[in-house]
Amino acid sequence: MTGSAALALAAALALVATVAVVMRPRGASTVDFYLAGQRVGVATNAFAICGDYFSAASFLGVAAAVYATGLDGAWYAVGFAAGFVPVLLFVAAPLRRFGEFSIPDFLGRRLGSETVRLVAVGVVQLVILSYLVPQTVGSGITWELLVGEGVLGLDPYATGILASTAVVTVLVAFGGMRGTTWTQAVQFLLLLGALVWLAATVVAEGFHYGEAVESISSVPLDNPAGSTDGLTPEQSALHPGEPAVFGEPGARYGGLGQFALIVTLAMGTAGLPHVMNRYFTSPTGTAARTTTVWVLCLAGIFYSLAVMLGTAARDLIPAAVADRPWLAELTVDGVLRVPEHALPVLGRIFGEDAGLGVVAAGALVAVLSTIAGLLLAAAASWGHDVYERHINPRATQRQAVLAGRVTTLVTACAAAGLGLAMRPESFAAATPSIVATMVTWAFAVAGSALTPVFVLAIWWRRTTAAGAVAGMVAGLVVAVGMFTAGALTSGGLLREVLVTPTLLAAPVAVVTAVVVSRRTTPPADVERSWQTMHGTAADRRAERIARLMLAERRAARRWRRARR
Template structure:
């Protein structure tokens, strides 16, 4: 589906990105400029840049896709993402900025009496979160390229070509432009993706959402399975029989033809009725929860999304770029306004997609190839498809530009957060503390390239292990995993460290290990279950049934921090009162205490 408008718009966005990066490269003479833009980013600029960082492929593509595929269950993503900055503005934004470091591992080091162990564990957690968050951006890049261009280059598939193109562009603009260039690019990219979402939202409202906003419509979704699996089971309850009951005669004729060919390993696309995990006795409808998650996962997912934002390194690092704590708070208030409206729009887009894809896809052969019986095989393609169906080639082009803007913006923030962790936290403090500024900046740029190449491998490897087939809204799912890890690893630690003076180094370390490690363990078990490694009914499948472990892991992490801090007083810095003044004092007092502590530290080293 080669689209001239889309190619031109995306190329224009890339050219603007490159020009800004080249212009701002002169601001990267020091690590403070490269990682934090000199701490001089204004309130409105930073709020749009934070939104650009936050409105990732999961927000632009994934939320609408989750609503399209799962109805109300998908709206939990919009609610969780939208409410996430409320606890940020209440508990973290101002204290974190007042403390005045570079990164979360830096905060750990300074808060707990120059603890090298705490910092290194923090670095490990930052990298894990970045990897989990980069993965869905890569999937979004591949899927969007597949819809936008549909062809691959240099022997690669369209999906692989999209992943490679985005990674190369992002490595260049982050390594060259640093935080200053990344911030300006994120601000522009935010307005591109925001207006692209608004166009789809407005067109759906003008044309009407249809019965999906008012009537109880049974929920059916497409699936790809082998003929052998399609025919398995007793007659009357086989997937074949279920598909026949809900598919149109014309679409089901293709299924019958595949079955009659007699190849049990052949793949066939069908539409199946969905089950209700909350009320198994009822027909699953689009307008009620229960499609993907039982009651435990419902609560756990929202908890992960609402609290997980407070631990995302690429979001929290942006608060260090504000000039003051007050500016950080006001920045977050602007962010709340932008994200509230954005997630309303994305939910409407998902609902409208159910109506317009089924009604209009037959008139466009290119989009018809992406569907079975009027439903998208990959729900993550809903936004570019809606752009084309509702606004023609220009609509597809502009939505595609918005999707790439979302990916560019978030990948840029993640790469620089990862680079800050490797370059500043590890290289500057342990490998070569006396390195000149130019070498420190160079190492940061090398870290950007290395992390970019690793994310490329992750993005290409995801289809190989079948994750895209195991989860109907994969992008939103993977981002929620990143939120779950950040929520378990960092949120209890940050809240206790900032608001409970008696938190000790050992308590913070134990909380991070339990929270981050426990989250990754349960996520891994869920992946093994959904990809069929654990057969249905096995003990492993039972362990992997919890898709979002936050409802258990976050309280457990809090409990571990409190217990270890109370019963093991090791790791409490002797100057905790000075730290408290630095966290909770006025901006002027916090800065004076920070400088005094740095001066005392320098004298101690001398």
């Protein structure tokens, strides 16, 4: 790693660490540790949610999927961004009004059942682990390209995984939700800044998106075939026997497969624990909804840039190989062996080693930010929902926070271990982007097992504890079963649907939950819960108090300025 690249990475990490230390929680209460005292403003929370959500799959994975499969890769961007539409319409405000610490906490109190809480904890942990693993893989890939050297006898890939996991675990355990919120907000701004800089640079060098798509689409789409030395032409899934083209759908998915992918990503968002937990930190339901509007706007900007840069990499990298010997090791006939290298390679082409450092720092920041949110969600789930309620109901606030910190360590070790076992080269020939594809698994579990029950509990009075448990189990079993079958299927339409199972698994979960709920008794306090979630005088009073507090702060600032 050159001095300029090391400097860019060190500066980014130093900034993040400083923010975590300065903004750490001052008290030892669980509300401070898990929810930042429920005083996070709209803009700050929106930036933090983006830092949570725009992970390695978004920064590296979307551009990589577009680079490898053209228009089919852009469906990842569509699905990731569209996921916040149902959150805005159906989840954000009612969830915040009801309150609590986590999804299992919400379901347990809403349905009056500890069984629901514990089943939800199990599903949440599976989602968290499924989401954590691709983040660790992304950190290994980035370290491998940026540093290229390992420590203590480890190879660069393993070193990247262990180093990034260790750093973020310490920051989360030390900073809690308050420190993590501000670090994630700063991390998102760094991430967006890296994308904007790279996009502005390639445009200034003469890149035109429309012309590039037309040029790339004039020849068949080829990709490296695993570990071989040649390129393999992609066959169109929509037009059998014809070659795939960059600017047309079908390079990886057929029509049903494309639809199933978007549904899986869009529905999965509302069940992601690390994202939904952030809504509990908003002061009011209205603030939670406004935050989601901000996130939708930021997501549109972010993913538009990612798609454009994936296209730019496919167009510009082949011509750069002749003048840059270092590219020969990363490419086969001008095509990158690892699609996730697309953005870092573009950064080095147009910014030399400093440019590589900026982009790689952005990628590692994306990884650290998302891992932080996931570890906090795991801590809330185990520390609050299991330890405080079942293992040690008489725990002090300090003991409960300590349990959350221990949970972050255990979860991080499990994710790092799985990441070390999943080498990118093992999946290169089967997926457009290993990082984006692996994250899709987490979205599928969340969208199949959690989101259907979650939405029913918010919008259907008749939902019961037995129905929720049956729905979560049914959705999880169908999703995992389809995944397993998809892994054993060679290809074609059947495999496309099996590896994106929410299109089938979510309706199964809904039907199961409704049928069982119809045969069982709903909670006794369902009307009170309904009024709390969907707007009450108390909520409006809380919003008025929040506005008055904000007005008082502004008046106090004006008074202090006038005194100077």
